[in-house]
Amino acid sequence: MSFTRRQMLVGLAGLGVVGLGAGGVRYWLGRPENVATHDYELIAAPLDIELVPGHSTPAWAYGGQAPGVELRCRQGERLRVRFINKLDVPTTIHWHGIRLPLAMDGVPYVSQAPVLPGEYFDYNFITPDAGSFWYHPHVASGEQLGRGLVGALIVEEREPTGFRHDHTLNLKSWHIDEQGAFTDFSVPREAARGGTPGRLSTVNGQHAPTLDLPAGQVVRLRLINLDNTLTYRLNLPGADARIYALDGNPVEPRPLGKEYWLGPGMRIELGLKVPAAGAELSLRNGPLRLATLRAQPSAEGAGEWPPALPANPVAEPDMANAETVKFNFEWAGAVSVGLAQGAAHSFWQINGQAWDINDKTCADRPIARLQLGKSYIFELRNLSQYQHPIHLHGMTFKVLASDRKSIIPYFTDTYLLGKNERARVALVADNPGVWMFHCHVIDHMETGLMASIEVV
Ligand code: C2O
Ligand code: CU
Ligand code: CU
Numbered sequence: 001m002s003f004t005r006r007q008m009l010v011g012l013a014g015l016g017v018v019g020l021g022a023g024g025v026r027y028w029l030g031r032p033e034n035v036a037t038h039d040y041e042l043i044a045a046p047l048d049i050e051l052v053p054g055h056s057t058p059a060w061a062y063g064g065q066a067p068g069v070e071l072r073c074r075q076g077e078r079l080r081v082r083f084i085n086k087l088d089v090p091t092t093i094h095w096h097g098i099r100l101p102l103a104m105d106g107v108p109y110v111s112q113a114p115v116l117p118g119e120y121f122d123y124n125f126i127t128p129d130a131g132s133f134w135y136h137p138h139v140a141s142g143e144q145l146g147r148g149l150v151g152a153l154i155v156e157e158r159e160p161t162g163f164r165h166d167h168t169l170n171l172k173s174w175h176i177d178e179q180g181a182f183t184d185f186s187v188p189r190e191a192a193r194g195g196t197p198g199r200l201s202t203v204n205g206q207h208a209p210t211l212d213l214p215a216g217q218v219v220r221l222r223l224i225n226l227d228n229t230l231t232y233r234l235n236l237p238g239a240d241a242r243i244y245a246l247d248g249n250p251v252e253p254r255p256l257g258k259e260y261w262l263g264p265g266m267r268i269e270l271g272l273k274v275p276a277a278g279a280e281l282s283l284r285n286g287p288l289r290l291a292t293l294r295a296q297p298s299a300e301g302a303g304e305w306p307p308a309l310p311a312n313p314v315a316e317p318d319m320a321n322a323e324t325v326k327f328n329f330e331w332a333g334a335v336s337v338g339l340a341q342g343a344a345h346s347f348w349q350i351n352g353q354a355w356d357i358n359d360k361t362c363a364d365r366p367i368a369r370l371q372l373g374k375s376y377i378f379e380l381r382n383l384s385q386y387q388h389p390i391h392l393h394g395m396t397f398k399v400l401a402s403d404r405k406s407i408i409p410y411f412t413d414t415y416l417l418g419k420n421e422r423a424r425v426a427l428v429a430d431n432p433g434v435w436m437f438h439c440h441v442i443d444h445m446e447t448g449l450m451a452s453i454e455v456v
Contacts, residue, residue: 035076035077035078035126036074036077036078037077037078037079037080038071038072038073038074038077038078038079038080039080039081039082040071040079040080040081040082041081041082041084042062042063042068042069042071042081042082042083042084042093043062043063043064043083043084043086044060044061044062044083044084044085044086044087044091044149045060045061045064045086045087046058046059046060046061046086046087047059047060047061047064047065047066047148049061049066049148049205050180051174051176051180051200051202051205051207052176052178052179052180052200055178055179055180055181056180057174057176057180057181057182058147058182059147059148060087060144060147060148060149061148061149062135062148062149062150062151063151065151065205066147066148066149066150066205067148067150067151067152067170067172067204067205067226068135068148068149068150068151068152069151070151070152070153070154070168071135071151071152071153071154072153072154072155072156073127073153073154073155073156074127074130074155074156074157074158075127075128075129075130075155075156075157075158075312076126076127076128076158077126077127078124078125078126078127079123079124079125079126079127079153080122080123080124081093081122081123081124082120082121082122082123083115083120083121083122083123084119084120085115085116085117085118085119085120085121086117086118087117088117089117089139089140089144090108090114090115090116090117090139091114091115091137091139091140091144091149092106092107092108092112092114092115092121092137092138092139093106093121093123093135093136093137094106094107094135094136094137094138094393095123095125095133095135095153096133096134096135096136096153096265096391096413097129097131097133097134097247097248097267097396097413097414098125098127098128098129098133098153098155099128099129099394099395099396099431100125100126100127100394101125101431101433102394102431102432102433102434102435104123104124104125105393105394105433105435105436106123106137106138107138107363107393107436108138108139108360109360109361109363110363110434110436110452111433111434114139127155128312128313129155129248129249129312129313129314129396130155130156130157130158130248130309130310130312131154131155131245131247131248131249131250131267131269131312132152132153132154132155132168132222132224132245132247132248132267132269133152133153133154133155133248133267134150134151134152134153134224134226134265134267135150135151135153136149136150136151136226137149138436141228141442141445141446142185142186142228142442142443142446143185145226145228145442146174146175146182146185146198146228146442147182148172150170150172150226151170151226152168152170152222152224152226154166154168154222155248157309157310158310159310161220161306161309161310162304162306162307163218163219163220163271163306164217164300164303165213165214165217165218165219165220166219166220166222167211167213167219167220167221167222168204168222168224169203169204169211169221169222169223169224169283169291170202170203170204170205170224170226171201171202171203171223171224171225171226171227171232171262171290172198172201172202172205172226172227173197173198173199173200173201173202173227173229173230174198174199174200174202175196175198175199175228176198176199176200177199183199184196185228185442185443186442186443186446186447188345188347188447190443191345191347191443191444191446191447192331192345192347192447193386194229194386194387194441195228195229195230195386195441195442195443195444196228196229196443197229197230198227198228198229198230201285201288201290203283203290203291208289208290208291208292209291209292210291210292210293210294211291211292211293211294212294212295212296213272213274213293213294213295213296214274214295214296214298214300215274215275215276215277215278215279215295215296215297215298216273216274216276216277216295216298216300216302216303217273217274217298217300217303218271218272218273218274218303218304218305218306219271219272219274219303220244220269220270220271221241221269221270221271221272222267222269223262223267223268223269223270224267225262225263225264225265225266225267227264228264228441228442228443229264229441229442229443230264230285231261231262231263231264231387231389231416232261232262232285232290233259233260233261233285233286234256234259234260234261234262234268234283234284234285235256235258235259235260235284235286236256236270236272236281236282236283236284236293237281237282237284238281239256239272239273239275239281239293240272240273240275241255241256241270241271241272241273242254242255242256242270242271242305243255243256243260243268243269243270244269244270244271244306244308244309245267245268245269245309246266246267246268246269246410246412247266247267247268247411247412247413247414248267248312248412248413249311249312249314249396249410249411249412250308250309250310250311250312251308251408251410252308252408253271253305253307253308254408256270259286261416262416263387263389263414263416263440263441264389264440264441264442265389265391265413265414265440266389266412266414266416266440269309271305271306272293273303273305274293274295274298274303275295276295277295277296277297277298278295279294279295280292280293280294280295281293312396312411314396314398314411315428315430316398316428317375317376317377317398317426317427317428318375318428319375319377319426321374321375322374322375322376322377322426323374323375323376323377324376324377324378324379325368325370325376325377325378325379326351326378326379326381327350327351327367327368327378327379327380327381327437328349328350328351328352328381328383329348329349329350329380329381329382329383329384329388329390329417329439329449330348330349330352330382330383330384331347331348331349331383331384331385331386332346332347332348332349332354332448345447345448346447346448347444347447347448348384348439348444348447348448348449349448349449350367350437350448350449350450350451351367351451353365353367353451354447354448354449355438355445355448355449355450355451356448357445357446357447357450362450362452363434363436363452365452366434366451366452366453366454367437367451367452367453368451368453368454369453369454369455369456370429370453370454370455370456371429371455371456372429372430372432372455372456373428373429373430374428374429375426375427375428375429376426376427376428376429377400377424377425377426378397378424378425378426378427379422379423379424380415380417380421380422380423380424380425381421381422382417382418382419382420382421382422383420384419384420385419385420386419386441386444387416387417387418387419387421388416388417388439388441388444388449389414389415389416389417389439389440389441390414390415390416390417390437390438390439390440391413391414391436391437391438391439391440392413392414392427392435392436392437392453393413393435393436393437394431394433394435394455395413395427395428395429395430395431395435395455396411396412396413396427397411397412397413397415397425397426397427398410398411398412398425398426398427399411399412399415399423399424399425400423400424400425400426401423401424402418402421402422402423402424403421403422403423404418404421404422404423405418407423414440429455430455431455432455432456433454433455434452434453434454434455435452435453435454435455436450436451436452437450437451437452437453438450438451
């Protein structure tokens with residue numbers, strides 16, 4: 001299934017989207033299209049930004065911002081993005097969490113050729129699910145995401161949800177020193193452990209900002225972890241906050257509780273009842289303050305808690321006929337010394353196989369082959385001391401159970417697999433193609449913890 005130029009041309013011409021949806025219902029296939037489109041021109045280019053006061057950081061930006069400009073679409077409608085590469089390196093855009101046709105998935109040599117400097121690529125797909133998603137390259141990810149090529153993609157519900165205030169909080173820590181210069185995005189010693197962390201935390205590109213919210217209102221906060229490495233232990237002491245959605249999929253609203261662990265790539269949507277004017281809340285990562293939420297006087301009447309968000313049209317796995325597939329995530333051994341210049345380290349494996357980030361043919365050897373339309377249970381087993389946010393492209397899966405915590409089953413595209421945890425998730429293999437399956441700690445992914453799964 002290696003990528004060829006011809007396949008790319010087919011991808012470009014193949015604007016008829018393969019149907020995705022509940023129980024194999026194909027909403028759009030073969031129908032004259034009658035949906036609104038949301039059109040963007042998105043440029044990736046270098047941009048100096050000021051993260052450390054008085055110093056500039058040579059970031060890479062989408063749409064003149066790092067993190068990138070927020071893109072918005074509506075459920076069931078079409079997103080068209082003409083992506084123009086004004087960087088001097090090849091890149092792509094992957095739409096994290098969106099169930100789309102393979103040709104739009106942004107994985108180099110699997111779904112498209114890298115977009116070379118000066119070239120453009122037209123992304124064009126329907127967004128079947130409402131929720132908080134994001135976009136990023138799938139080429140040299142450590143550096144490209146690290147320099148700021150990360151952005152929110154918000155898919156609005158078809159009907160009003162009852163939330164009148166909607167804020168996106170992009171969480172990213174930067175690998176920079178006190179003068180704003182980039183430090184290594186990945187160092188072998190850290191890649192072999194929990195991943196190389198950034199030093200400066202930011203919310204929407206600012207360190208520890210103060211965000212004003214309308215007093216007495218219930219606001220929707222979309223927290224997106226765009227970080228290369230960090231799992232945020234999110235907490236909001238003293239706040240009346242409820243979880244409305246996890247990773248782009250609604251859940252029955254429930255209190256945020258003490259802490260929620262948001263791994264790289266993951267999202268959480270909260271309803272927050274903003275306290276009386278003048279009060280402040282502290283959004284924290286463990287004990288560290290990420291942002292201050294300050295209540296500003298509001299002329300609106302008292303806010304009400306909106307009902308649960310409408311479920312997305314994700315197919316329910318057929319548990320009675322599901323086949324079980326096992327995946328072991330493990331550490332591959334000692335840190336190798338004397339590697340040839342440019343050779344990839346391999347610290348991590350899935351089922352005994354390490355992905356070689358420099359080998360363009362890895363996707364030709366899928367780690368599992370699933371039959372289109374059939375249901376599967378994935379048994380995920382972490383044989384290491386470090387946690388791994390396990391992410392699947394192209395399909396949404398349902399988290400069923402864990403041997404470490406009690407799970408209220410929910411749909412997601414990324415599951416934070418704790419150290420030595422064993423978890424079960426299930427899905428309907430309803431999207432044909434070769435889909436990446438990887439840890440979203442970027443330096444784990446780039447040192448072996450990636451595989452492809454083929455659906456035919
Ligand atoms: Cu955010 Cu391969 O994905
Ligand atoms: Cu993804
Ligand atoms: Cu990992």
